[in-house]
Amino acid sequence: MKPDMSVNLAGIMLRNPVMTASGTFGYGEEFAEYVNLESIGAFVTKGLSLKPRAGNPTPRIVETPGGMLNAIGLQNVGIDAFIAKKVPFLRNVNTPAIANFFGNTVDEYAELARRLDEIPEVAGLEVNISCPNVKQGGIVFGTDPGCAASVVSACRAATKKPLIVKLSPNVTDVVVMARACEDAGADSLSLINTLTGMAIDLGRRRPVLANITGGFSGPAIKPIALRMVWQVAKAVKVPIIGIGGIMNATDALEFILAGATAVQVGTASFINPGAAQQIAGEMEAWLLANGVADIKSLIGALEV
Amino acid sequence: MQFTSMILSNAEVSPGYWRMRMTAPQQFASATPGQFVMVRVSGAIDPLLRRPFGIFDVGVHAPVQSGAVPQPYFEMLYRVVGKGTAMLSALHETDVLDILGPLGTGFNLGSPDEEKLIVGGGVGLAPLYLLARELVKRSPVRLFAGGRTRDDILCITEFERLGVECYTATEDGSLGECGLVTEALLRRLDVLKGRATIYACGPHGMLNAVAATAEARKIPCQVSLEGYMACGVGACLGCVAPGRGHSAETPDFRCVCTEGPVFESNELKWRD
Numbered sequence: 001m002k003p004d005m006s007v008n009l010a011g012i013m014l015r016n017p018v019m020t021a022s023g024t025f026g027y028g029e030e031f032a033e034y035v036n037l038e039s040i041g042a043f044v045t046k047g048l049s050l051k052p053r054a055g056n057p058t059p060r061i062v063e064t065p066g067g068m069l070n071a072i073g074l075q076n077v078g079i080d081a082f083i084a085k086k087v088p089f090l091r092n093v094n095t096p097a098i099a100n101f102f103g104n105t106v107d108e109y110a111e112l113a114r115r116l117d118e119i120p121e122v123a124g125l126e127v128n129i130s131c132p133n134v135k136q137g138g139i140v141f142g143t144d145p146g147c148a149a150s151v152v153s154a155c156r157a158a159t160k161k162p163l164i165v166k167l168s169p170n171v172t173d174v175v176v177m178a179r180a181c182e183d184a185g186a187d188s189l190s191l192i193n194t195l196t197g198m199a200i201d202l203g204r205r206r207p208v209l210a211n212i213t214g215g216f217s218g219p220a221i222k223p224i225a226l227r228m229v230w231q232v233a234k235a236v237k238v239p240i241i242g243i244g245g246i247m248n249a250t251d252a253l254e255f256i257l258a259g260a261t262a263v264q265v266g267t268a269s270f271i272n273p274g275a276a277q278q279i280a281g282e283m284e285a286w287l288l289a290n291g292v293a294d295i296k297s298l299i300g301a302l303e304v
Numbered sequence: 305m306q307f308t309s310m311i312l313s314n315a316e317v318s319p320g321y322w323r324m325r326m327t328a329p330q331q332f333a334s335a336t337p338g339q340f341v342m343v344r345v346s347g348a349i350d351p352l353l354r355r356p357f358g359i360f361d362v363g364v365h366a367p368v369q370s371g372a373v374p375q376p377y378f379e380m381l382y383r384v385v386g387k388g389t390a391m392l393s394a395l396h397e398t399d400v401l402d403i404l405g406p407l408g409t410g411f412n413l414g415s416p417d418e419e420k421l422i423v424g425g426g427v428g429l430a431p432l433y434l435l436a437r438e439l440v441k442r443s444p445v446r447l448f449a450g451g452r453t454r455d456d457i458l459c460i461t462e463f464e465r466l467g468v469e470c471y472t473a474t475e476d477g478s479l480g481e482c483g484l485v486t487e488a489l490l491r492r493l494d495v496l497k498g499r500a501t502i503y504a505c506g507p508h509g510m511l512n513a514v515a516a517t518a519e520a521r522k523i524p525c526q527v528s529l530e531g532y533m534a535c536g537v538g539a540c541l542g543c544v545a546p547g548r549g550h551s552a553e554t555p556d557f558r559c560v561c562t563e564g565p566v567f568e569s570n571e572l573k574w575r576d
Contacts, residue, residue, distance in 0.1 A: 023539075023540075024535075024539060024540070025539060026537075026538060026539040030537050030538045030539050031537070031539070033305075033537075034306060034537070046539075052555055053555065054550070054552060054555025054556075054557060055541065055544070055555070055557060058531070058532065058542075058543075058544060058545075059532050059542075060532065060541070060542045060544070061532045061533065061534055061540065061542030061543075062532065063351060063352055063353050065349075065350045065352075066349045066350055066352060067352065068352060068353060068534060070534070070540070070542060072540070072541045072542065075541050075544070075555070075557060218349070218352055219349045219352070220349075247349070267352075267534070269535070269539070270353065270354075270534040270535040270539065270540055271344065271352065271353060271354060271534075272306075272344075272402075273306070273404070273535070273537060274306065
């Protein structure tokens with residue numbers, strides 16, 4: 001019998017726990033040629049701001065062993081162009097689309113939450129309080145529990161849709177941040193965003209990235225992400241989305257054992273645009289092969 | 305499209321430069337000059353990302369035996385610059401690679417009743433051969449190939465075989481003229497009668513100089529850009545290039561992988 005792969009993510013029903021991570025899947029349509037969008041649980045769109053953003057100068061990307069650094073700088077079309085040009089595509093896709101967004105001030109966060117709340121095609125909101133690549137793109141809000149709580153409260157008041165808060169790993173204690181966001185009204189927590197890192201070109205004696213530092217992602221960060229998901233899962237009641245270096249079904253299932261209700265596939269989609277669909281298929285095959293009837297029975301089932 | 309490709313040949317054509325021929329599906333025949341592929345060099349996680357390569361040529365192997373199916377193929381011309389390309393150069397016939405492509409927006413072949421001036425620097429010749437192959441069907445074509453030394457001047461014989469008139473320039477004078485390839489281009493432009501279009505691919509400094517020349521002489525010019533990219537499909541936004549009107553207040557970044565890699569040079573912002 002086919003295993004039950006569905007999960008309930010804070011009221012968003014996912015056909016399976018595999019989502020795509022913001023900033024790695026465009027607005028969905030870029031991948032329509034490579035992925036059956038109706039084979040994955042949900043997809044998260046590129047982070048939106050009130051006004052369009054240029055992003056950082058290039059080079060914006062560099063590869064390091066087992067991972068990559070990016071400093072895109074939250075380049076995006078802005079909320080108006082999102083509504084005019086990107087939302088119509090979402091209308092015909094029978095998969096929840098979650099809009100990721102960020103602001104420079106608490107008021108901007110709340111305004112975006114209000115605008116996104118009005119869009120029927122948006123199933124849920126993911127608040128980015130954790131981008132490491134812009135001065136006010138969230139990291140201020142993502143590293144101080146008081147600031148994080150004020151952003152989440154303001155967004156909470158502005159939307160009735162499920163509210164996911166994406167946490168930064170660039171903190172001393174991620175559990176403190178997670179609790180602050182849960183107490184402020186988050187329906188779900190997604191973690192981790194990228195780790196701040198850098199790469200140096202020895203010959204030129206310069207940083208490789210124009211932004212000097214960038215966000216580190218890819219399989220190299222998985223052990224850190226797993227640890228943080230496990231810590232947070234023990235500390236909060238809201239469902240968790242595990243993110244960090246997921247390349248295959250084994251990685252995804254490890255996050256679920258650690259306590260994640262769903263996972264987001266990020267860097268893997270760059271390498272293999274069909275990664276999320278493949279991972280969902282392989283997870284189902286693993287459950288079948290291992291006699292697991294329901295994926296929900298694996299959530300937090302880690303034996304320690 | 306994404307497909308598994310088998311290597312048919314992989315040979316060093318000049319010190320540090322390699323030419324690889326690989327199988328392709330039937331639909332790959334739709335590839336146009338200037339498009340590129342993203343190649344996964346290994347299934348492991350180092351190197352992690354795909355590498356972008358211009359499509360040097362496409363073709364079909366006629367079957368040797370009667371009844372055998374013709375085999376479409378494509379070729380890449382690449383320079384060994386790092387770990388990924390070093391691993392690529394170590395692969396052999398019958399090894400397989402995971403390919404994404406053809407990707408991007410290629411060259412506009414323009415009007416036939418004008419001279420076509422192709423400028424290539426080093427491995428920048430990679431996407432220009434397929435272009436020349438198409439252009440010679442309709443127009444007179446001249447190639448200006450430059451490099452530091454003679455080792456950087458690639459596959460000139462192939463261009464000559466197409467009927468392209470070739471000029472070469474090297475910075476050390478080891479082949480052709482001593483100096484920059486743009487000087488040879490300028491001399492041609494001085495005696496040019498009638499209209500022309502310039503097509504260029506190579507190091508950024510060369511493209512900058514060619515774009516400035518094209519602007520000064522009011523000649524249409526298309527350039528093929530390189531960019532650090534992770535995905536090749538417009539998602540990572542790593543490979544962007546600033547458009548002509550770009551500023552911090554009026555952002556205008558173009559995606560090299562989808563809107564390019566070929567752009568009209570006057571669409572882009574160049575160094576002053």
